[in-house]
Amino acid sequence: MLQAYLPVLVFVALGVAIASLFASVNRLLGPRRPNKVKQEPYECGLPSDVTKSFRFGLSFYMIAMLFILFDIEVVFLYPVAVQLEAFGVFALVETAVFVALLMLGFVFVWRRGALEWK
């Protein structure tokens, strides 16, 4: 059973090989002449004023939460979709109730303005 997944390891190993080659080749072949201005983060026309790391805005957390909700919907629907014909009307009604409840939440989120990008 698990043997069917063996080629995945082949692809990942090839990927790791290529990726590490790409990541290290400039260190090996490129010149090394760092100076203070070159090490500054990019800025256009002004002195760079970046001093510490960045924080994400609140609206991104809202999107992330909605994503988890609806991606779980998708993940739950896939197994049902495979067996839909076998289970027939029972599975159809179950799916309909599930989706209807989620859509209720979706309408609520929409009405509360969580989907408006600020």
Add this chain to the structure above:
Amino acid sequence: MTSADVLLQATPAPPAVLIQIATSIVIFAVVMIIVPLLTVFERKLLGRFQSRYGPNRVGPFGLMQPLADVGKLVFKEHSTPSTGVGWLMTIAPMIAVIAAIGTIAVIPFGPVGAWGDFGLYGIDVSIGLLYFFAFGSFAFYALLLGGWASGSKYSFLGAMRSAAQLISYEVAIGLSLLGVVMTAGSMSLVDIVEAQSGTWFGGGGWFIGPQIVGFLIFLIAGFAETARAPFDLPEADAEIVAGYNTEFGGMRFGSYFLAEYIEVLVISIIAVTIFFGGWHGPGPEWLAPIWVLVKAFFFVFLFVWVRATLPRLRYDQLMSFGWKILLPLATLNVMVTAVLVVLT
């Protein structure tokens, strides 16, 4: 009996594992040959769209251009901004490449029997589509970590944009393929292609007909997932310099570049596999991989055509399009398909 026959009899057939591994390596090599050609193809085509020639100096028809580009990128300085997080900036482009190459494993290029008694794919598993989503989602970490670790405000803006964009359209792309899974009754990509043999009137045929809505949603969300125009806001060069890419140079930039073009090819082939009958086509069976690539070529052309034609979206338009139009539409498509599958 000739000496060749003796030799053939003396050599036992290689075990199935070795054949699987050999097939995987060949598929990998073929993709790695096609992807650099795609970059030339895109640049030449964009040139034609803009009434100029595009690259035509290096090699015949400019075909050696990617080699020249790599040659230049390889000898660039390895530079990290003083505000950046060095080790994250090293592994983020690596994640992009590994994720892109990992998705190739699941693409079916031909059935068992096309070129011998082995299938022309890395793996054929019952969770094929979920595997594609899982590996495809790793690209999210590459953009997010790369942009955040750069310690530059333009990179960070690009990282934030790509994070929100990728997860928003991930939902739509997942829902868009549910209709096909219901109709085919399987998530294995090989089974989905097999379900498309025959004609529309005989209970088979390409899924583009019954699932046209799903296909359009998949295509649009696919453009957004690969961050290609008109959804290239994570690297919108007119607004945020180069987005998450700003502080990357040399082959670390090359990694993102390679990953993007592999993803374009993978999305094209997945679209062909799921909606356009995969390897099915006229002619003998050994043409299977040729048919997959020829059909995928049209989608690659579409990617370039759209990039040359459409202007970039505004960010709030992008988000509300994904959530308020694609998501309800995809859900509706799922429910209508479910009713049709159960009742017929």
